[in-house]
Amino acid sequence: MITIEKSERLKNLPPYLFKEIDRQKDEVKKRGVDIISLGVGDPDMPTPPHIIEALQKAATDPQNHKYPSYTGMDEFNNAVARWYRKRFNVSLDPAKEVVTLIGSKEGIAHIPLAFINQGDIALVSSPGYPVYNIGVQFAGGRSHLMDLKKENDFLPDLSAIPDDIAKKAKLMFINYPNNPTSAVATEEFFKDVVQFAHKNNIIICHDAAYTEMAFDGYKPASFLETQGAKEVGIEFHSLSKTYNMTGWRLGFAVGRPEVIDGLGQIKSNIDSGAFQAIQIAGIAALDGDQSCVDEFNLEYTKRRDILVDGLTGLGFSVKKPRATFYVWVEVPKGYTSAQFTSLLLSKTGIVVTPGNGFGSAGEGYIRMALTVGQERMKEVVERIRSVEI
Numbered sequence: 001m002i003t004i005e006k007s008e009r010l011k012n013l014p015p016y017l018f019k020e021i022d023r024q025k026d027e028v029k030k031r032g033v034d035i036i037s038l039g040v041g042d043p044d045m046p047t048p049p050h051i052i053e054a055l056q057k058a059a060t061d062p063q064n065h066k067y068p069s070y071t072g073m074d075e076f077n078n079a080v081a082r083w084y085r086k087r088f089n090v091s092l093d094p095a096k097e098v099v100t101l102i103g104s105k106e107g108i109a110h111i112p113l114a115f116i117n118q119g120d121i122a123l124v125s126s127p128g129y130p131v132y133n134i135g136v137q138f139a140g141g142r143s144h145l146m147d148l149k150k151e152n153d154f155l156p157d158l159s160a161i162p163d164d165i166a167k168k169a170k171l172m173f174i175n176y177p178n179n180p181t182s183a184v185a186t187e188e189f190f191k192d193v194v195q196f197a198h199k200n201n202i203i204i205c206h207d208a209a210y211t212e213m214a215f216d217g218y219k220p221a222s223f224l225e226t227q228g229a230k231e232v233g234i235e236f237h238s239l240s241k242t243y244n245m246t247g248w249r250l251g252f253a254v255g256r257p258e259v260i261d262g263l264g265q266i267k268s269n270i271d272s273g274a275f276q277a278i279q280i281a282g283i284a285a286l287d288g289d290q291s292c293v294d295e296f297n298l299e300y301t302k303r304r305d306i307l308v309d310g311l312t313g314l315g316f317s318v319k320k321p322r323a324t325f326y327v328w329v330e331v332p333k334g335y336t337s338a339q340f341t342s343l344l345l346s347k348t349g350i351v352v353t354p355g356n357g358f359g360s361a362g363e364g365y366i367r368m369a370l371t372v373g374q375e376r377m378k379e380v381v382e383r384i385r386s387v388e389i
């Protein structure tokens with residue numbers, strides 16, 4: 001029998017903060033409690049039929065059964081460029097400024113491997129999508145955390161980053177509309193980021209997965225709309241949330257050609273590209289009628305209003321989000337994020353995500369995803385109403 005020892009990179013991973021939640025969830029299920037999960041950001045509505053039909057047709061073509069291009073089909077990259085021009089009025093060269101991803105998570109995890117050396121620094125938001133920090137760690141770098149605070153509208157305070165850290169940093173990860181806080185960025189903030197990047201020679205990696213999930217007429221901007229942005233970085237996008245395609249694993253990165261090329265080099269050595277039939281379905285999604293996106297957002301708006309209005313009526317401090325399908329809720333006084341998450345699960349069968357699971361600066365909050373229908377969302381409010389807090 002050989003001895004199995006995990007690598008240092010795995011040993012050094014942050015602890016799995018949701019392990020206790022999973023244990024409690026199993027216990028609650030065993031009691032026969034009806035679980036309502038608002039914990040995972042996975043859309044519950046199906047992928048639109050025209051996208052599924054495009055996949056079905058493409059999957060029968062033997063030409064699509066071969067190895068795909070490492071960096072994406074020309075046709076898909078061209079569709080990405082068309083979509084960016086139409087949606088954001090941003091011009092892209094599909095041959096140099098677009099790379100296809102097996103979901104944006106894959107690209108986000110791999111980008112540090114292209115630019116981070118042992119001991120290098122990346123600027124990472126806290127709270128934030130855990131993959132930013134983990135990708136940096138896997139590449140041998142270290143993260144300097146930029147705390148997102150309520151008093152700063154959950155935007156990082158660039159002036160609070162020490163000069164010596166800024167000068168050493170290679171990458172900065174930002175994400176707006178934001179997961180988990182649902183905050184949105186201002187034009188002024190993006191301008192400040194571009195100026196900061198130029199001053200300190202930092203590559204900006206903007207995670208724009210939620211730009212199409214917006215409400216009340218609000219249209220989130222692309223970072224690349226900002227003058228000079230394409231000179232300093234790239235933007236990650238995904239079809240997952242926009243078209244309810246989380247399981248399909250298709251996304252893309254766009255922007256500075258040298259950065260796109262570096263990411264493409266990593267991908268060509270690690271993966272073999274996205275299945276062409278799925279890329280063809282992606283073309284149907286990007287080029288097709290976008291009314292399905294409007295319909296999804298209308299449904300999310302109704303769910304948001306039920307949940308936020310209900311929680312506000314119960315005395316919770318919560319701001320109605322303008323984008324994403326997350327609601328960022330302050331926990332009642334006297335509770336930590338983990339304690340309140342545990343209370344909701346054990347007393348009501350409602351699963352939420354503790355804010356500290358996204359970084360220490362998320363302590364004091366929970367994240368609730370709008371991933372159940374309106375009637376179930378009403379039930380969420382009523383179950384919480386029944387609990388003595």
